[in-house]
Amino acid sequence: MDRQIRIFLRKLQRRLGVQMAMDIFPLFLSVGFLIGIFHVLPACFYPFYYAGRLGIFWIFACMLCGLCYFLFHLPKEAEAAHTGDAVIGKERLLTALELRGNDSAISCLQKEDTLARISSCSPGKDFPFSPPVKRILFSCLACFAFFFFLFLPSDAKAEAQHLKEIRQEAKKEITALSNLQKELQKEKELETAPGTEGKAVKEPKTAGGKLLAHGKFEDVQNLLEETKQKLSSTKSKTDLERTNVKLLASLSKYKEKAYASSYDELEAFSEVLEKVRNIQNSSQEHPSGSQNGENGTQGGSSGSQNGENGNQSGNPSSQNGENGTQSGSSGSQDVENGNSNETSSHQNGEGESSGNDSGSDTRTNNRNHSGSNGAGNENSSGNGSGNSNGSNNKNGNASGSGTGLGHGSENGSGKNYGSKQGIERESKRNQNKEQITIMSEALGSEKNLTGRASKDGNSQTQTSSNPPLAGTKKDFEEVVSEYADSAYAALENNQIPSSMKYVVQNYFYNLNS
Amino acid sequence: MNDLSKEYQSAVTKIRQCKTEIGKAIIGQKDIVEQLLLAILCDGNVLLEGVPGLGKTQLAKTVSEVLDLSFSRIQFTPDLMPADITGTTLITKKDGENKFTFEKGPVFANLVLADEINRATPKTQAALLEAMQEKTVTISHTSYHLPLPFLVLATQNPIESEGTYPLPEAQLDRFLFKLFVPFPDRQELKDIVKLTLSPVDDLTKPANILSAEDIFEIRSLIQEIPVSDAVMDYAMQLVLNTHPELPDAPEITHTYLTAGASPRGAQAIIRTAKAHAMLEHRFNVSFDDIDYVALPALRHRIQTGFEAVTENLSEDAILLDLIEYTRNAMKI
Numbered sequence: 041m042d043r044q045i046r047i048f049l050r051k052l053q054r055r056l057g058v059q060m061a062m063d064i065f066p067l068f069l070s071v072g073f074l075i076g077i078f079h080v081l082p083a084c085f086y087p088f089y090y091a092g093r094l095g096i097f098w099i100f101a102c103m104l105c106g107l108c109y110f111l112f113h114l115p116k117e118a119e120a121a122h123t124g125d126a127v128i129g130k131e132r133l134l135t136a137l138e139l140r141g142n143d144s145a146i147s148c149l150q151k152e153d154t155l156a157r158i159s160s161c162s163p164g165k166d167f168p169f170s171p172p173v174k175r176i177l178f179s180c181l182a183c184f185a186f187f188f189f190l191f192l193p194s195d196a197k198a199e200a201q202h203l204k205e206i207r208q209e210a211k212k213e214i215t216a217l218s219n220l221q222k223e224l225q226k227e228k229e230l231e232t233a234p235g236t237e238g239k240a241v242k243e244p245k246t247a248g249g250k251l252l253a254h255g256k257f258e259d260v261q262n263l264l265e266e267t268k269q270k271l272s273s274t275k276s277k278t279d280l281e282r283t284n285v286k287l288l289a290s291l292s293k294y295k296e297k298a299y300a301s302s303y304d305e306l307e308a309f310s311e312v313l314e315k316v317r318n319i320q321n322s323s324q325e326h327p328s329g330s331q332n333g334e335n336g337t338q339g340g341s342s343g344s345q346n347g348e349n350g351n352q353s354g355n356p357s358s359q360n361g362e363n364g365t366q367s368g369s370s371g372s373q374d375v376e377n378g379n380s381n382e383t384s385s386h387q388n389g390e391g392e393s394s395g396n397d398s399g400s401d402t403r404t405n406n407r408n409h410s411g412s413n414g415a416g417n418e419n420s421s422g423n424g425s426g427n428s429n430g431s432n433n434k435n436g437n438a439s440g441s442g443t444g445l446g447h448g449s450e451n452g453s454g455k456n457y458g459s460k461q462g463i464e465r466e467s468k469r470n471q472n473k474e475q476i477t478i479m480s481e482a483l484g485s486e487k488n489l490t491g492r493a494s495k496d497g498n499s500q501t502q503t504s505s506n507p508p509l510a511g512t513k514k515d516f517e518e519v520v521s522e523y524a525d526s527a528y529a530a531l532e533n534n535q536i537p538s539s540m541k542y543v544v545q546n547y548f549y550n551l552n553s
Numbered sequence: 554m555n556d557l558s559k560e561y562q563s564a565v566t567k568i569r570q571c572k573t574e575i576g577k578a579i580i581g582q583k584d585i586v587e588q589l590l591l592a593i594l595c596d597g598n599v600l601l602e603g604v605p606g607l608g609k610t611q612l613a614k615t616v617s618e619v620l621d622l623s624f625s626r627i628q629f630t631p632d633l634m635p636a637d638i639t640g641t642t643l644i645t646k647k648d649g650e651n652k653f654t655f656e657k658g659p660v661f662a663n664l665v666l667a668d669e670i671n672r673a674t675p676k677t678q679a680a681l682l683e684a685m686q687e688k689t690v691t692i693s694h695t696s697y698h699l700p701l702p703f704l705v706l707a708t709q710n711p712i713e714s715e716g717t718y719p720l721p722e723a724q725l726d727r728f729l730f731k732l733f734v735p736f737p738d739r740q741e742l743k744d745i746v747k748l749t750l751s752p753v754d755d756l757t758k759p760a761n762i763l764s765a766e767d768i769f770e771i772r773s774l775i776q777e778i779p780v781s782d783a784v785m786d787y788a789m790q791l792v793l794n795t796h797p798e799l800p801d802a803p804e805i806t807h808t809y810l811t812a813g814a815s816p817r818g819a820q821a822i823i824r825t826a827k828a829h830a831m832l833e834h835r836f837n838v839s840f841d842d843i844d845y846v847a848l849p850a851l852r853h854r855i856q857t858g859f860e861a862v863t864e865n866l867s868e869d870a871i872l873l874d875l876i877e878y879t880r881n882a883m884k885i
Contacts, residue, residue, distance in 0.1 A: 118783070130830075135781040135837035145557045146777040150836035 041151040042140050044158070049120045049137065051163045056115035056123060059169055065106050066175035072102030073182035080189045083197040092190055099186070127166045128157045203275065209323050210271040210280055216319040217264050217271075224248040224312075228257055250308035256294065260312060263290055284320045289538035291316060296528075296545065306549075313542065524548040564771045565834055567763055568594070571619050574759040578615040579608055580748060581741035585732050587832070588849050589616060589706075594771055595824040597729025598685050598705040600670075600720075600853060607734045608745070609708045613666040616706075620768065621761045622663035623700065629673035631716060635680030639690045640697075655692055660684050663700050663765070667707040671717045678724055681705065685727045702768050722812075722856070729821050731853035778827040780838040785823070788843050791879045792819045795855050795872075803878045809861040809871055814854035821850040840885055848872055 076095030083092075115123075121133040132154040139147040227248025244250045251257040270283045295309035527548060531541045568590060575586050585601075589612070592599045601609045610626065617624035627638055640658030644651055659665065660681070667681060683689065688703050689696045707728070709720075725731075737745060763771075793799060796813030797806045806813070826842040833842075852868040861871065879885075 122783070130833075130835055130839035130841065131781055131784055131837060132835070134783055135779055138781045139779060144777075146779060146836060149558055149561070150779060153836050 041148070041155055044155055045133070045136050045140070045151065048158050048161075048163070049117050049124070049133070052120035052124050052167065053115050053117065055163055055167050055169070056120055057110075060113070060115060061110055062169065062171050063175070064110060065103075066172060066179040068102045068106030068109070069099070070175070070179040070182045072099035073179065073186040075099075075102070076186045077182070077189055080186065083200050084189060084192055084194045085196060095186065095190065123167070124161075127161055128154065132157060202277075206274060206277055206280055210274045212323050213280075213284075213319060214268045214271050216323070217268050217316075220312075220315055220319065221261060221264050224251070224257070224261065228252050244304070247308040247311040250304045251312070254298075254302060254305045254308070256298075256305065256308070259294070260291075263287065285538055287316060288313065288320075288542065292538050292542050292545065295542075317539075520548070520551050524551075560770070561774060561831065561834075561836075564767075564774055565831060567767065568771070568832060571762045574619045574762055575612075575615050578748075578759050579612050580744040581737050582608070582612070582734065585612070585734055586616075588730055588732055588846075591825050591828045591832070591846070592730045593620065593702070593704055594768065594775060594828050595729060595821075596702065596704075596772060597821065597824070598707070598727060600725070600728040600731040601706065601708045601734055602711050602731065603708070603734030604712055604736065605710060607736065609734055610666060610668060612734075613664060613706045615759050617664040619759045619762050620664075621764045622702065622704075624664045624666070625659040625662035626666040626668060627659045628668045629670050629677065631672055631674060633673045633677045635677050638677065638680045639684065639692060642693060653693075655695070655697065657697070658690070660690060661697070661699060663702055663704065665703075665705050667705055669710060670707040671709040671719055673718065675718055675721065678718065678720060681707075682724055682727065685724075702765055725853045726815055726817050728853060729825070730849040732849055775824075775828045775831055778830055778836060778838060780823060780827065784826075784838050784840060784843060787840055787879065787883055787885060788822045788826070788847075789819060790883060791843070791847060791875060792816075792822070792851070794875050794879055795851065803875065805871060805874050805878070809857055809864075809866055810855055811858040812856040814851050818851050818854045822846055825850060840880075844876055847876060 075098040079095035079098065080092055117137055118134065121137045124133040125131050132150070136151050136154040139150060224247065227246035228251075231244050231246060231249030231252060244253050248257065251260055264287075267283060267287045270286075271280070274280045274283060291309060291313045295306060295313060298305035298309050527544050530536075531544055536544075571590060572583070572586055575590075576583070579586060589599055593616070601612075603609055613626070614624055616622075627633075636658065638658050638660050640656050640661065642653045642655050645654045646652075647654070665684075670678060670681075683691065684699060684703070685705050688699045688701065690699065691697075705728075710717075792814050794802055794806060794813075795810060795818075796802055797810045798813075802813075822843060823838070825846040826838045829842045829845055830836070830838045848869055851872055855868055855871070857866070857868060857871065860866075
């Protein structure tokens with residue numbers, strides 16, 4: 041008899057549990073969705089706050105709270121008995137529950153009486169579910185409202201999301217810089233391990249050790265620390281880039297000074313610079329957002345340098361030929377074409393444009409030629425769109441590290457040691473035609489090259505008829521050093537992005553080595 | 554188990570027959586009859602309050618005939634002495650010798666009707682106290698046992714207050730139930746007149762249904778009926794809610810009551826609830842049983858204050874509010 045009563049009570053408990061779940065879960069869900077709406081709604085109008093993930097977190101948190109509440113408030117047997125007595129009547133179930141295990145005559149009589157009533161009762165029929173329609177409807181409404189505001193596109197939301205991505209990027213860089221600091225510290229500690237006093241001072245092999253040996257360790261650490269602090273308070277992409285560039289510039293400056301003093305120091309700074317560049321490149325390789333030009337695509341993680349008609353996409357550097365599109369997120373190591381900043385990393389062919397939000401290529405076209413004939417220097421610099429042309433009649437060597445058709449015209453038989461600054465690419469808003477000149481002597485005869493017409497249908501050709509001058513022979517080292525001096529002077533005097541400076545410096549360094 | 558079930562069935566049947574038999578002599582007052590039977594079956598004394606002429610004495614007589622109990626009636630008057638109730642010792646000549654012999658008073662009966670108990674002096678009223686509680690009478694250091702089952706059925710008139718001595722709380726507390734005998738309605742009045750003014754018919758004479766032994770057996774059956782904890786808690790909370798000195802008591806208690814029910818009130822509720830459950834052919838006490846017996850069991854045990862008198866609020870009205878409050882508070 042006890043068993044039968046227990047079975048009946050358990051059925052009732054389950055029904056009560058389901059009813060309780062129907063009553064409380066819509067309530068908790070509604071609360072979760074309402075809180076979520078408060079997190080996603082402001083971003084539809086104000087850019088300063090958007091927390092879609094937090095909103096979703098609150099929904100799950102409320103569901104979890106509902107589940108915990110449900111588990112801790114599961115209907116007990118006494119409650120089920122009380123509910124059952126509403127149908128069976130007169131507290132029979134409740135008394136039978138308390139008399140469980142009691143075998144006295146009166147107890148058995150009471151249980152028999154209860155069982156007789158239970159047999160004529162059906163939990164499904166006599167205890168029907170009553171779904172809380174209003175609560176369910178309200179929770180559905182709240183759910184719809186939440187997802188509506190979550191997926192509602194808005195400029196403000198995009199801006200808030202963009203800001204969030206920038207912060208995440210900055211955070212990644214901060215972590216990487218912290219790791220670099222720790223690495224340098226570790227190297228320093230290894231070099232100054234106890235027990236080495238009195239022994240012959242061995243030459244430091246690690247970057248940290250070398251920096252310490254030359255008293256630059258603290259400077260570098262402070263620089264990294266300052267950069268981290270600036271990154272932590274960054275609020276825009278421009279801030280982020282500016283901070284990165286500044287760090288590179290500072291390190292490059294140190295390296296420049298080290299160039300004249302010690303090879304070890306120079307190596308140490310080169311290593312640190314390389315690591316910082318890797319950090320910046322790796323964070324830019326996996327940016328939080330996509331940066332696509334108007335017609336461009338965002339490519340993979342490594343750039344390729346293609347020829348004239350090649351497409352090049354990717355990070356960090358990309359270099360396009362005439363008809364290529366470039367989209368990328370960091371500066372290119374392209375002497376020819378100069379820097380491409382993240383915000384406007386496109387190099388267009390004549391008739392094509394791709395671009396990001398703003399074009400802020402700063403390219404300078406400098407050509408410093410010094411040769412035996414001393415044709416003189418030509419410095420031209422320009423920012424923004426525009427072409428800088430120059431023609432030199434000189435004897436000397438001109439070389440550039442980029443390919444493609446550069447804008448600097450060099451007429452001469454020698455080499456030009458200089459940077460061939462590429463054509464400054466325009467943003468999509470400012471599409472000037474690209475002028476291409478060819479050294480007539482270099483190619484033998486004048487030739488007209490056909491290119492793709494610009495969108496407005498205009499084309500322009502210009503040739504130079506200055507013949508190259510014969511040059512005199514000179515020692516290679518002397519020439520290289522003279523060119524290096526000129527190059528460094530030009531770097532000092534002109535507004536050149538730090539990464540480009542590094543390119544030049546690295547170039548001469550490699551020549552020397 | 555079958556025997557027990559049969560015993561219960563038999564008991565219930567007999568009680569119902571008793572009710573039917575009493576109904577032959579007493580027109581209407583079905584609740585009063587049932588509650589009176591409950592009190593008898595629970596070994597309790599009953600205080601009947603009603604205007605004169607409602608058949609209170611007739612009811613007591615009829616009950617004693619149906620239950621085969623000896624009956625005695627004591628008319629309480631202001632000059633009634635305690636010895637008039639309990640009995641006294643008299644000098645008698647027996648076997649040529651003068652001896653003191655105890656002459657039993659009218660209290661020595663199974664069913665004693667104390668008519669208009671509030672007319673007698675407190676001294677005389679107190680003489681009944683020991684008899685009601687202890688079922689003994691002590692005269693000159695000698696205790697005399699009263700015949701069992703012993704039941705005092707007291708009556709009082711709610712109208713006349715001149716020359717009356719209201720029963721003290723201590724004595725009131727010894728009554729299991731206080732029942733208000735209602736005035737009959739038109740049909741009942743008509744039936745009463747027809748019955749009383751027609752020739753005496755044997756058929757209208759109540760038959761003897763139960764004996765004293767049957768009453769004892771039924772009492773033992775009633776005591777076995779189980780009460781669940783929830784029902785017990787409800788009864789106890791109801792009694793506690795009548796006490797204004799307790800901080801958890803409801804507002805109505807604090808406002809209208811000056812004193813609450815004693816533990817005898819809780820005992821009375823549970824005892825009579827069991828009997829009521831049995832009468833309803835159940836083997837457990839329910840919340841409804843508690844509600845049914847709460848009014849007769851508690852109305853004479855609580856004391857109302859000045860506010861209740863000025864607002865003409867009766868004890869029953871206050872108790873009904875308390876029952877509702879307790880049910881809501883305990884989510885019954």
